[in-house]
Amino acid sequence: xxxxxxxxxxxxxxxxxxxxxxxxxxxxxxxxxxxxxxxxxxxxxxxxxxxxxxxxxxxxxxxxxxxxxxxxxxxxxxxxxxxxxxxxxxxxxxxxxxxxxxxxxxxxxxxxxxxxxxxxxxxxxxxxxxxxxxxxxxxxxxxxxxxxxxxxxxxxxxxxxxxxxxxxxxxxxxxxxxxxxxxxxxxxxxxxxxxxxxxxxxxxxxxxxxxxxxxxxxxxxxxxxxxxxxxxxxxxxxxxxxxxxxxxxxxxxxxxxxxxxxxxxxxxxxxxxxxxxxxxxxxxxxxxxxxxxxxxxxxxxxxxxxxxxxxxxxxxxxxxxxxxxxxxxxxxxxxxxxxxxxxxxxxxxxxxxxxxxxxxxxxxxxxxxxxxxxxxxxxxxxxxxxxxxxxxxxxxxxxxxxxxxxxxxxxxxxxxxxxxxxxxxxxxxxxxxxxxxxxxxxxxxxxxxxxxxx
Amino acid sequence: xxxxxxxxxxxxxxxxxxxxxxxxxxxxxxxxxxxxxxxxxxxxxxxxxxxxxxxxxxxxxxxxxxxxxxxxxxxxxxxxxxxxxxxxxxxxxxxxxxxxxxxxxxxxxxxxxxxxxxxxxxxxxxxxxxxxxxxxxxxxxxxxxxxxxxxxxxxxxxxxxxxxxxxxxxxxxxxxxxxxxxxxxxxxxxxxxxxxxxxxxxxxxxxxxxxxxxxxxxxxxxxxxxxxxxxxxxxxxxxxxxxxxxxxxxxxxxxxxxxxxxxxxxxxxxxxxxxxxxxxxxxxxxxxxxxxxxxxxxxxxxxxxxxxxxxxxxxxxxxxxxxxxxxxxxxxxxxxxxxxxxxxxxxxxxxxxxxxxxxxxxxxxxxxxxxxxxxxxxxxxxxxxxxxxxxxxxxxxxxxxxxxxxxxxxxxxxxxxxxxxxxxxxxxxxxxxxxxxxxxxxxxxxxxxxxxxxxxxxxxxxxxxxxxxxxxxxxxxxxxxxxxx
Numbered sequence: 018x019x020x021x022x023x024x025x026x027x028x029x030x031x032x033x034x035x036x037x038x039x040x041x042x043x044x045x046x047x048x049x050x051x052x053x054x055x056x057x058x059x060x061x062x063x064x065x066x067x068x069x070x071x072x073x074x075x076x077x078x079x080x081x082x083x084x085x086x087x088x089x090x091x092x093x094x095x096x097x098x099x100x101x102x103x104x105x106x107x108x109x110x111x112x113x114x115x116x117x118x119x120x121x122x123x124x125x126x127x128x129x130x131x132x133x134x135x136x137x138x139x140x141x142x143x144x145x146x147x148x149x150x151x152x153x154x155x156x157x158x159x160x161x162x163x164x165x166x167x168x169x170x171x172x173x174x175x176x177x178x179x180x181x182x183x184x185x186x187x188x189x190x191x192x193x194x195x196x197x198x199x200x201x202x203x204x205x206x207x208x209x210x211x212x213x214x215x216x217x218x219x220x221x222x223x224x225x226x227x228x229x230x231x232x233x234x235x236x237x238x239x240x241x242x243x244x245x246x247x248x249x250x251x252x253x254x255x256x257x258x259x260x261x262x263x264x265x266x267x268x269x270x271x272x273x274x275x276x277x278x279x280x281x282x283x284x285x286x287x288x289x290x291x292x293x294x295x296x297x298x299x300x301x302x303x304x305x306x307x308x309x310x311x312x313x314x315x316x317x318x319x320x321x322x323x324x325x326x327x328x329x330x331x332x333x334x335x336x337x338x339x340x341x342x343x344x345x346x347x348x349x350x351x352x353x354x355x356x357x358x359x360x361x362x363x364x365x366x367x368x369x370x371x372x373x374x375x376x377x378x379x380x381x382x383x384x385x386x387x388x389x390x391x392x393x394x395x396x397x398x399x400x401x402x403x404x405x406x407x408x409x410x411x412x413x414x415x416x417x418x419x420x421x422x423x424x425x426x427x428x429x430x431x432x433x434x435x436x437x438x439x440x441x442x443x444x445x446x447x448x449x450x451x452x453x454x455x456x457x458x459x460x461x462x463x464x465x466x467x468x469x470x471x
Numbered sequence: 472x473x474x475x476x477x478x479x480x481x482x483x484x485x486x487x488x489x490x491x492x493x494x495x496x497x498x499x500x501x502x503x504x505x506x507x508x509x510x511x512x513x514x515x516x517x518x519x520x521x522x523x524x525x526x527x528x529x530x531x532x533x534x535x536x537x538x539x540x541x542x543x544x545x546x547x548x549x550x551x552x553x554x555x556x557x558x559x560x561x562x563x564x565x566x567x568x569x570x571x572x573x574x575x576x577x578x579x580x581x582x583x584x585x586x587x588x589x590x591x592x593x594x595x596x597x598x599x600x601x602x603x604x605x606x607x608x609x610x611x612x613x614x615x616x617x618x619x620x621x622x623x624x625x626x627x628x629x630x631x632x633x634x635x636x637x638x639x640x641x642x643x644x645x646x647x648x649x650x651x652x653x654x655x656x657x658x659x660x661x662x663x664x665x666x667x668x669x670x671x672x673x674x675x676x677x678x679x680x681x682x683x684x685x686x687x688x689x690x691x692x693x694x695x696x697x698x699x700x701x702x703x704x705x706x707x708x709x710x711x712x713x714x715x716x717x718x719x720x721x722x723x724x725x726x727x728x729x730x731x732x733x734x735x736x737x738x739x740x741x742x743x744x745x746x747x748x749x750x751x752x753x754x755x756x757x758x759x760x761x762x763x764x765x766x767x768x769x770x771x772x773x774x775x776x777x778x779x780x781x782x783x784x785x786x787x788x789x790x791x792x793x794x795x796x797x798x799x800x801x802x803x804x805x806x807x808x809x810x811x812x813x814x815x816x817x818x819x820x821x822x823x824x825x826x827x828x829x830x831x832x833x834x835x836x837x838x839x840x841x842x843x844x845x846x847x848x849x850x851x852x853x854x855x856x857x858x859x860x861x862x863x864x865x866x867x868x869x870x871x872x873x874x875x876x877x878x879x880x881x882x883x884x885x886x887x888x889x890x891x892x893x894x895x896x897x898x899x900x901x902x903x904x905x906x907x908x909x910x911x912x913x914x915x916x917x918x919x920x921x922x923x924x925x926x927x928x929x930x931x932x933x934x935x936x937x938x939x940x941x942x943x944x945x946x947x948x949x950x951x952x953x954x955x956x
Binding site: 048049051052054055056058059060061062063065066067069070072073076077080264265266268269271272273276277285286289290291292293295296297298299300301302303304306307308311312329332333336360361362386387389390391392393396397399401424425427428431432439442443446449450453457 | 692744764778875926
């Protein structure tokens with residue numbers, strides 16, 4: 018230390034020259050400048066990190082908010098019983114014979130007719146191009162609606178149906194006339210028509226509930242893709258993770274903190290836990306694939322396997338947090354309980370554990386939040402597969418049905434080619450972040466409310 | 472009896488044990504609880520545990536053992552050389568199980584009677600008959616497989632019966648035993664607490680089991696990989712060209728290079744930024760600024776990595792391409808070492824800053840006071856007193872962050888590209904070990920080709936590298952830590 022500082026302090030003692038404390042010497046100026054610079058580096062570092070965070074959140078939000086809106090047609094549709102129920106007996110099985118193609122043709126003709134009726138010029142656009150406005154998902158929805166309620170036949174209903182992804186993109190500003198010229202899926206004339214339809218109120222952007230409820234859709238129909246299956250999958254997994262990780266984590270922490278003798282075995286466990294906390298998450302995916310799927314033959318893509326993997330992954334973090342919470346309970350509590358004749362086990366379960374509970378809950382919620390956002394291990398156990406069917410209810414074995422998870426859905430949408438899926442992906446992130454924010458707020462509130470300083 | 476029903480029956484027996492145990496203990500002392508050794512509830516729990524635990528243990532063992540025993544029993548139906556061969560045996564048994572399940576479904580649907588199912592002969596019609604009830608069989612059913620599956624059904628039915636009988640006997644025996652030994656002097660609490668302690672110990676060994684599971688699962692597949700592909704070529708090969716037709720070149724070095732290069736870029740971003748953040752927060756910031764900025768920085772650590780991945784893919788990648796790579800002529804791809812490295816670097820800032828912050832705060836105030844007393848400025852104190860004192864901890868933090876950067880998956884999958892290259896150009900797309908693990912193992916994969924098994928060898932490599940870094944980091948911290956009193 019001494020020789021280091023002496024290098025910077027001027028050797029001014031021997032010559033009593035005219036230096037003053039009030040005026041800075043050249044060296045002092047240099048040192049003060051270095052000081053200012055050093056401090057500025059710190060501020061710059063913080064600004065860089067925070068501005069990257071801000072830019073990231075801002076781009077995600079500005080990309081993703083539009084996923085909650087969807088270009089929607091609203092026009093009257095007459096459900097012709099002749100075509101939708103040729104036998105005329107309103108039997109569901111008979112009506113099933115009319116495929117979505119029948120409904121597609123019906124919708125197309127009605128849209129063309131309605132445009133003619135409203136005197137909307139369809140210059141440069143033939144009937145086929147108008148038909149291309151309607152999402153391929155829309156006839157299927159109309160069909161399900163009619164099959165569920167055959168009384169609608171013969172009536173004229175105000176039908177709301179999705180437009181295709183390109184029209185949707187045009188309303189949201191993703192598709193422009195410039196890009197349309199280079200795009201085989203849409204023409205400038207179609208965009209002109211879309212403009213006229215917007216003016217007439219036939220086409221508008223509406224809040225899209227089905228983004229939150231519908232299952233995933235194929236590459237060709239970004240407008241129909243939703244987060245329903247992913248949210249159910251994530252919810253099942255989080256439920257299973259809680260009921261597995263909380264008892265295991267608390268039991269292990271109690272043993273290590275209160276009962277474990279100091280010996281090689283407990284040392285080994287401790288070293289193991291701290292190492293497991295630092296193992297890359299993808300390694301847990303390999304473990305899940307090898308043990309739960311290849312060896313134990315659990316079904317691929319199932320929330321059960323996902324939950325088992327996430328449990329093993331979060332267990333070390335939860336044990337570390339729980340042990341800290343148990344350690345924070347002062348020894349005097351234990352001494353008092355033991356002093357009035359409680360057994361060691363009673364002391365722990367009747368006194369230490371209740372007092373440590375808020376800390377344990379906080380740690381568990383934060384561990385769950387990290388599990389909710391974890392993607393890599395789930396890719397390996399097949400949760401990235403395309404799942405178009407909802408898993409069954411939790412009591413009907415839904416935990417074993419194929420499902421996806423929110424973060425995995427973000428990844429699988431991001432890797433598709435249509436830019437409309439990037440918007441969906443960012444929208445899914447908004448949903449995911451909303452859940453994480455809620456969990457973190459709950460954790461903070463718990464900590465504020467129950468935290469006790471001894 | 473189905474397993475779920477069996478478990479419910481066991482639960483009912485446990486409740487009975489709970490009630491009866493308590494009642495019996497109270498009866499033995501004529502209701503005077505002060506004469507009991509333990510509180511009444513301990514006798515109740517003792518009854519429940521004795522009814523439930525041994526029975527459930529027997530059930531578990533049975534469930535594990537039954538398939539193995541049945542498999543051995545069926546060996547008589549097949550030629551020995553077929554059965555000796557491991558992979559053939561697995562295929563055969565899968566066939567047998569599928570046919571047996573098909574027969575079960577057919578019987579349940581009423582398409583076959585129980586006697587029909589047992590006496591069916593393999594005349595080729597079985598496929599159609601099972602298809603009629605919605606069971607699709609792959610290949611034609613050979614007579615051996617059919618006979619074996621009929622025997623399988625018989626054995627499984629017998630096994631199921633004996634399983635239920637044995638489990639229930641054990642449960643009732645445990646219950647009766649518990650009731651027999653229950654009296655006022657019986658030390659129920661000690662026994663119940665012993666069981667609880669056993670459960671606690673088992674929970675704490677999960678950590679060790681996980682490690683063993685990780686090592687064993689990767690090691691066994693890696694050994695299988697080594698038997699199909701020369702391991703020396705894997706470790707030292709310079710090209711990575713998997714092809715599922717065979718003749719793949721699976722060299723580790725390009726992947727290792729990509730991993731290390733990206734991690735290097737990440738550390739160049741994260742270490743200075745994280746350290747300066749920590750220094751500012753620990754030494755300069757007022758408590759108010761600190762209480763706002765520190766949580767904000769830690770928000771970065773709470774955001775899922777897939778979000779960073781999307782950010783790399785749609786924002787950082789195109790930005791770097793349009794503003795740096797294309798104008799300088801260094802590359803034309805959005806996904807590059809720079810993209811992934813920068814984003815991983817940002818992800819690691821809070822990790823380094825919060826670890827370094829703790830370490831800097833642990834340096835005693837007296838060292839600072841001494842330095843100020845000698846006339847040093849704040850930055851001189853930080854550079855010449857605090858950082859040297861905190862160095863082991865900071866090195867440890869940096870090593871831990873490096874191991875995280877190496878094991879990071881989503882950002883590199885979405886931002887680094889998929890081309891395995893040995894190149895120095897940071898604007899070129901490269902790939903990492905984790906990306907290749909994901910790409911070799913997702914989708915429908917058969918676990919018998921070197922192209923998929925290599926993923927386990929890659930996982931093993933990753934595990935060894937990160938584990939080594941972690942252990943080294945802990946060792947550095949322990950060995951060079953300054954003890955202040």
